[in-house]
Amino acid sequence: MNAAAGSAPTKVHVPLGERAYDILIGPGLIAGAGREIAARLKGRKAAIVTDENVAAHYLAPLTESLAEAGIAATPVILPPGEKTKSFEPLMRACNEVLAARIERNDAVIALGGGVIGDLAGFVAGIVRRGVRFVQIPTSLLAQVDSSVGGKTGINSRHGKNLIGVFNQPDLVLADSDTLKTLSPREFRAGYAEVAKYGLIDQPDFFAWLEANWQDVFAGGEARIRAIATSCQAKADVVVEDEREMGRRALLNLGHTFGHALEAATAYDSSRLVHGEAVAIGMVLAHDFSARMNLASPDDARRVERHLRAVGLPVSMNEIPGQLPGAGQLMDAIAQDKKVKDGKLTFILTRGIGQSFIANDVPESEVLNFLKEKHPG
Amino acid sequence: MNAAAGSAPTKVHVPLGERAYDILIGPGLIAGAGREIAARLKGRKAAIVTDENVAAHYLAPLTESLAEAGIAATPVILPPGEKTKSFEPLMRACNEVLAARIERNDAVIALGGGVIGDLAGFVAGIVRRGVRFVQIPTSLLAQVDSSVGGKTGINSRHGKNLIGVFNQPDLVLADSDTLKTLSPREFRAGYAEVAKYGLIDQPDFFAWLEANWQDVFAGGEARIRAIATSCQAKADVVVEDEREMGRRALLNLGHTFGHALEAATAYDSSRLVHGEAVAIGMVLAHDFSARMNLASPDDARRVERHLRAVGLPVSMNEIPGQLPGAGQLMDAIAQDKKVKDGKLTFILTRGIGQSFIANDVPESEVLNFLKEKHPG
Numbered sequence: 001m002n003a004a005a006g007s008a009p010t011k012v013h014v015p016l017g018e019r020a021y022d023i024l025i026g027p028g029l030i031a032g033a034g035r036e037i038a039a040r041l042k043g044r045k046a047a048i049v050t051d052e053n054v055a056a057h058y059l060a061p062l063t064e065s066l067a068e069a070g071i072a073a074t075p076v077i078l079p080p081g082e083k084t085k086s087f088e089p090l091m092r093a094c095n096e097v098l099a100a101r102i103e104r105n106d107a108v109i110a111l112g113g114g115v116i117g118d119l120a121g122f123v124a125g126i127v128r129r130g131v132r133f134v135q136i137p138t139s140l141l142a143q144v145d146s147s148v149g150g151k152t153g154i155n156s157r158h159g160k161n162l163i164g165v166f167n168q169p170d171l172v173l174a175d176s177d178t179l180k181t182l183s184p185r186e187f188r189a190g191y192a193e194v195a196k197y198g199l200i201d202q203p204d205f206f207a208w209l210e211a212n213w214q215d216v217f218a219g220g221e222a223r224i225r226a227i228a229t230s231c232q233a234k235a236d237v238v239v240e241d242e243r244e245m246g247r248r249a250l251l252n253l254g255h256t257f258g259h260a261l262e263a264a265t266a267y268d269s270s271r272l273v274h275g276e277a278v279a280i281g282m283v284l285a286h287d288f289s290a291r292m293n294l295a296s297p298d299d300a301r302r303v304e305r306h307l308r309a310v311g312l313p314v315s316m317n318e319i320p321g322q323l324p325g326a327g328q329l330m331d332a333i334a335q336d337k338k339v340k341d342g343k344l345t346f347i348l349t350r351g352i353g354q355s356f357i358a359n360d361v362p363e364s365e366v367l368n369f370l371k372e373k374h375p376g
Numbered sequence: 377m378n379a380a381a382g383s384a385p386t387k388v389h390v391p392l393g394e395r396a397y398d399i400l401i402g403p404g405l406i407a408g409a410g411r412e413i414a415a416r417l418k419g420r421k422a423a424i425v426t427d428e429n430v431a432a433h434y435l436a437p438l439t440e441s442l443a444e445a446g447i448a449a450t451p452v453i454l455p456p457g458e459k460t461k462s463f464e465p466l467m468r469a470c471n472e473v474l475a476a477r478i479e480r481n482d483a484v485i486a487l488g489g490g491v492i493g494d495l496a497g498f499v500a501g502i503v504r505r506g507v508r509f510v511q512i513p514t515s516l517l518a519q520v521d522s523s524v525g526g527k528t529g530i531n532s533r534h535g536k537n538l539i540g541v542f543n544q545p546d547l548v549l550a551d552s553d554t555l556k557t558l559s560p561r562e563f564r565a566g567y568a569e570v571a572k573y574g575l576i577d578q579p580d581f582f583a584w585l586e587a588n589w590q591d592v593f594a595g596g597e598a599r600i601r602a603i604a605t606s607c608q609a610k611a612d613v614v615v616e617d618e619r620e621m622g623r624r625a626l627l628n629l630g631h632t633f634g635h636a637l638e639a640a641t642a643y644d645s646s647r648l649v650h651g652e653a654v655a656i657g658m659v660l661a662h663d664f665s666a667r668m669n670l671a672s673p674d675d676a677r678r679v680e681r682h683l684r685a686v687g688l689p690v691s692m693n694e695i696p697g698q699l700p701g702a703g704q705l706m707d708a709i710a711q712d713k714k715v716k717d718g719k720l721t722f723i724l725t726r727g728i729g730q731s732f733i734a735n736d737v738p739e740s741e742v743l744n745f746l747k748e749k750h751p752g
Contacts, residue, residue: 087466091463094539095532095533095534098532098538098539099534122502125541126529126539127539128539129529129540129541129619130541130542156471158474163503164502164505165506165541166505243505243506
């Protein structure tokens with residue numbers, strides 16, 4: 001990682017052999033997107049997949065930057081929200097990309113948050129069995145998590161992200177200026193994933209966040225540093241285990257509980273967004289680890305304290321509306337994770353920054369824990 | 377390739393590194409499928425994607441064979457026909473495979489012809505971002521072509537096979553007994569692809585087919601030999617160029633014209649099936665090569681004579697109903713193939729078994745040729 005010097009963006013390289021790519025982080029990257037993309041890709045056509053909200057802010061400057069670099073762009077504008085990660089918008093986007101005559105050397109550009117990135121990456125992976133793919137994540141969540149690592153896909157009625165492909169981008173442009181238009185709630189939700197990297201295996205980063213989170217929220221150098229540290233952490237894990245056969249599962253810290261809560265609230269973002277679900281899920285994962293006598297309850301309280309300080313929800317009780325019972329939450333977990341002989345794989349922890357993959361967590365223990373936490 | 381000895385199937389190995397797999401060819405392979413699959417895959421669950429017609433013949437024996445090997449199978453039965461290669465059946469199949477709780481080490485098994493293989497391979501490639509995949513092709517076309525090589529996908533309103541993934545199977549079981557239930561028309565259509573391998577680069581194989589096609593149609597050793605030679609030919613090309621950056625394009629001999637004719641008949645199999653379109657397309661490719669002074673017109677007549685002898689259509693005039701004009705056929709070709717500065721890539725030939733990739737065929741020459749052949 002290079003330190004940000006003057007106006008040069010911070011660069012995180014993801015060394016994945018013939019699928020290697022750069023993540024550039026800093027201000028003004030949308031205005032410079034055409035130059036960066038033209039330097040890396042052969043094609044001179046692009047389809048910009050985005051949503052109505054993001055398009056209003058960034059479609060015009062991106063299109064202009066591409067045109068200046070000789071790249072003709074066609075917009076594919078989808079409705080905002082998690083429901084866009086489903087078959088009908090996927091089909092529509094594929095057809096619009098084909099109508100724009102995007103060829104294998106041309107690019108699909110994802111301009112938006114995690115939903116747009118996941119959908120557009122899937123589109124780029126399947127149109128003509130794969131065209132080039134550029135991520136321009138405009139939310140904190142997308143910049144630190146979903147735009148890096150090549151997981152793409154849509155949701156199914158059987159659960160989140162169950163249909164998709166591994167498709168590494170050719171370039172990620174994380175323009176920190178775009179975070180200025182995020183709502184505080186969206187920024188906080190992305191911050192949950194930033195904190196996650198500390199909790200996985202970087203206790204010093206977590207401590208730094210505890211001390212400096214207000215600067216991260218304020219913007220400037222601390223924010224760039226938090227984003228770059230997160231991207232580097234994710235890149236390191238992805239390089240080690242691109243297709244999630246092992247270590248990559250650590251990135252799911254807090255996500256098993258989190259996904260179940262998202263399913264339980266029918267992906268209704270007015271009740272719960274992904275990062276909030278992960279925040280609650282991380283506290284639950286630390287609490288469950290303490291209950292299994294793996295970690296101290298003090299660590300769970302420390303996680304809870306920090307996430308609450310930044311304004312994130314930290315318990316199921318904070319989710320508006322009625323939640324289904326513990327049994328149904330358990331069913332959602334069982335569909336999300338493989339259950340074998342009554343055991344499931346879970347990311348547990350021995351303390352702050354000491355998470356690990358536990359392959360033999362008894363389903364019954366998880367169910368009992370959920371019943372305690374959510375007697376409803 | 378091993379010679380078929382006694383009851384041992386003929387084996388063609390496809391050496392694609394960590395994606396290497398075997399193609400087994402011979403009688404009785406459905407009855408032995410459970411053993412072969414259980415020996416190669418860790419999972420003990422499978423979803424059998426098939427169509428109503430094929431299910432009536434082979435679903436019960438396959439399910440039984442799997443059960444004997446300890447593999448629990450769930451059927452996913454789709455309507456027969458090319459229209460199944462579209463988004464709605466794809467979505468339905470994905471959801472049914474997920475409902476069957478197929479995990480990454482479990483298998484999606486394609487039991488059917490090319491349509492089922494292409495769809496099921498796509499499903500296997502995207503459910504959970506990839507589960508194991510077994511091809512059990514039951515048509516000649518699927519056995520010699522679509523089940524080998526990893527191309528999967530569906531059609532779009534913009535053209536055939538425009539949405540999909542490269543997904544190599546883990547095993548192909550080409551049970552020659554299944555060809556007994558094919559209609560003569562279906563068998564002939566598959567035979568067009570067999571003849572194609574001779575025309576691409578094996579003039580001796582084409583001559584052998586001219587002399588022995590009646591034995592191939594009758595069944596027995598000549599048929600197995602024709603299938604195995606075809607699979608080996610395709611495997612050789614795929615190993616050299618898995619993702620179709622170069623040489624693999626040779627497999628499209630006859631297909632550029634063929635795809636345009638399929639589009640022009642709205643994929644209506646009562647008018648034209650894929651192999652018939654390829655037969656006409658191969659004659660057109662030889663005729664066009666002669667017109668460009670690359671090959672002798674005698675070669676085109678020799679191809680025409682052989683394909684007509686086996687009962688395949690060899691000219692656009694034989695397609696029932698009205699065809700759109702040459703201009704519309706040209707548009708279909710331009711969507712199928714990249715056109716750059718008025719030039720397109722085409723598979724042409726210098727004679728029987730001497731095909732090559734021509735990168736700079738003038739669109740105008742193709743259009744004039746089509747106008748001559750199809751003045752309508």
